[in-house]
Amino acid sequence: AVVSTQSTGMITKHCGMTYSGMGPDFRLLVRNARKIAQQYFMKYNEEIPVSQLVQRVANVMQEYTHSGGVRPFGVSLLVAGFDQETPYLVQCDPSGAYFAWKATAMGKNHVNGKTFLEKRYNADLELEDAVHTAILTLKEGFEGQMTEDNIEIGICTGDGFRKLNRTEIKDYLAALN
Numbered sequence: 001a002v003v004s005t006q007s008t009g010m011i012t013k014h015c016g017m018t019y020s021g022m023g024p025d026f027r028l029l030v031r032n033a034r035k036i037a038q039q040y041f042m043k044y045n046e047e048i049p050v051s052q053l054v055q056r057v058a059n060v061m062q063e064y065t066h067s068g069g070v071r072p073f074g075v076s077l078l079v080a081g082f083d084q085e086t087p088y089l090v091q092c093d094p095s096g097a098y099f100a101w102k103a104t105a106m107g108k109n110h111v112n113g114k115t116f117l118e119k120r121y122n123a124d125l126e127l128e129d130a131v132h133t134a135i136l137t138l139k140e141g142f143e144g145q146m147t148e149d150n151i152e153i154g155i156c157t158g159d160g161f162r163k164l165n166r167t168e169i170k171d172y173l174a175a176l177n
Contacts, residue, residue: 011161013047014160022073025073049083051083076107087156112140120133132175149166
């Protein structure tokens with residue numbers, strides 16, 4: 001599950017992305033990732049593998065670190081995807097470096113989030129439990145009241161990537177209280 005206090009974007013049917021950092025940079029990278037995915041589809045008539053999509057987006061981010069006249073992207077990305085039977089969760093830094101994770105946190109208070117996940121995560125989590133764990137992790141560093149209006153949750157399974165609607169988020173939050 002991908003959880004965010006800002007925005008979550010769908011890239012392909014089986015891949016979504018969220019961020020920590022500057023919103024406009026994220027929106028530009030989402031558009032760029034969708035374009036990369038569409039170009040791949042037009043050429044090969046199949047969805048781009050998540051690993052290739054991440055690599056190409058990371059290349060774009062890396063190019064901006066050494067190009068004159070442009071600033072590096074001020075955003076870290078978290079990409080969740082599914083290829084055949086393989087789930088992916090990849091973090092992409094502004095430098096263009098990317099890392100695969102089983103579970104991770106990023107942004108403000110990410111150290112506490114990662115520590116929390118290290119204690120709670122196991123490979124046999126059911127989807128419902130994974131969403132609850134993700135919400136609890138976000139709650140660790142959340143300021144104010146967490147509601148369906150100020151968080152977004154994206155879920156990626158073999159069926160595809162989707163964002164939960166407000167009612168579903170409200171139900172998950174109610175189950176935790």
